Amino acid sequence: MSIKKNAIYTPENIPLFEALYEKGLISFGGYPAVDRMFADQDLTGKHLLDVGSGLGGMAIYLAKKHDCYVTGLDIHPWMAEYASSQVEVKLLEQLEFVTYSADFTLPLPDGSFDLVYSKGVLTNVKEKDFLLGEISRTLKTHGEICFIDWLVPSDKAEKQITLPTGEASYKESQDGYTNILEDRGFKNIHFDDLTEEYLTYAEAHHERLSSPKHRAQYKEILDDSLRDIVLKANEDLIEKIRSGDQLSMRIQARKA
Secondary structure (H helix, E strand, C coil): CCCCCCCCCCHHHHHHHHHHCCCCCCCCCHHHHHHHHCCCCCCCCCEEEEECCCCCHHHHHHHHHHCCEEEEEECCHHHHHHHHHCCCHHHHHHEEEEECCCCCCCCCCCCCEEEEEEECCHHHCCCHHHHHHHHHHHEEEEEEEEEEEEEECCCCCCCEEECCCCCEEECEEHHHHHHHHHHCCEEEEEEEECHHHHHHHHHHHHHHHHCHHHHHHCCCCCCHHHHHHHHHHHHHHHHHHHHCCCEEEEEEEEEC
C-alpha cells in the first residue's frame, strides 16, 4: 500500500486508519482523549454536531455513553456510509451521518444543535471563517462549540504547510481564531493549552508504531515503506511541538 497526495482518505484505507489509531478513530489519544475533551460538560440528551466525523467512532461513542443525539458530518460520502454501517440497532434513532459540499455549505437547518464539536479536523480546513459562520448558523441561541485543533504561535508566519503524507495543513493562531470567532458571533471564547498532553499522545503513538508487536500484527496492512512515511510525519510533528512551533488547544465559545 502506498500513500498518494490527496488520496489518503479512501475506503481502501479503513484498515490502515484503524491500525494507526483505534477502531472508528483517525486522531490521537483514543477514547480516553475523547472523555477528557468533554470532562466538564453534561452532554445528556443534547443534540451534537460532529464536524469531520470520519469513521464515526467518536459520534457513536458519545451517543452511547451520554445518551445524546449526534449528527456526524464529513466531506467524504464513503465515510458517512461506513460510519452509518457501524451503528448498533439500539442507537439508530440517536445517530445520523451526512456529507457536505466542498464549499463548506452545511446541509443542516438553522438553530439545530446544542453543541458543535471537532477533534483534530479544522487544521485541514483553509476556509475556517466561512465554516465557522455555517457552524454558528446551525447552533441554537447560546449554543456552544468545543474544538481541539493544532495552532501556531501568533508570531508564526508559516500557517500553511504540506505534510510528509502529502496533505495540506492550514493552522491558525490563537489571535486569528479569536478574531474569526468574534466576527462570527461567538463570545466567552476560551483556550485551554493541551500541548503537553498531545505531545504525550504523539510520543506514545510513535512508540506503538515502532514496536515489534505492532509491526508483526499489522505487517499486511502497513508495510515498511509506508510505516516509514507515517513515522517520519510523526517525528516532524513531535519536533514542531517540542520546539513550540505547533500548539494543541481546546477552544470553547458560546453563540451570542
